[in-house]
Amino acid sequence: MAGLLLTLCVAGCNSKTETSQTQDQKPAAADSTSKPVEENRKKTILFFGNSLTAGYGLDPAEAFPALVGEKAKTAGFDYQVVNAGVSGETTAGGKSRISWVLNKPVDVFVLELGANDGLRGIPLDDSKKNLQAILDTVKLKSPQAQIVIAGMHIPPNLGPDYSGQFYRIFIDLSRKNKAALIPFLLDDVAxxxxxxxxxxxxxxxEGHKIVAENVWKVLEPVLQKQQL
Structure with a gap:
């Protein structure tokens, strides 16, 4: 899977690239026949989520984003997969880091956030506004990106009204943003x-293999559409 899965460094990463040029060295002349950088870049699927996306407790290669990447490769889609999952992430946390995560263009953006909000009883309006802010940033920084939203259910601990309205958030956001919806990310697993x-x-x-199937059912048509 080398080269297919790029795991973002969330904290503690510090890298420098130093270049030098002597007086005798001159920049190479631009090739007038070369394509713009944007056209030459490899297409990217970015999974933006919490511990479910990060593959908590597992090797990143066993998490569903990597497995989906393998499915895409097998199906003939030439995409690199970026796993931007952070354990414990809330919608507020996602909102605060989305701008630097999107430091390069992406072609498919899979949003998997909200479960931690629901488990903590965060006001639903706050969660919805945060998720919309994330999507607005995606549209601004990568207007060409196709958006996929992962729906999530939570236990009825906080009452059926809260849990029902929680799930409705994902339906409403998918319709408002014309995004593809994964009905329930953990279907047949939870x-x-x-x-x-x-x-x-x-x-x-084994559970992540099923989650990958749930994602692939929705993602494959999105990738097919991009090839047209």
Missing amino acids: GIPKLNQADGIHPTA
């Missing part, structure tokens, strides 16, 4: 002990 780690929340490697 609540099944053998497919989840000991905490009962994070999928095992």
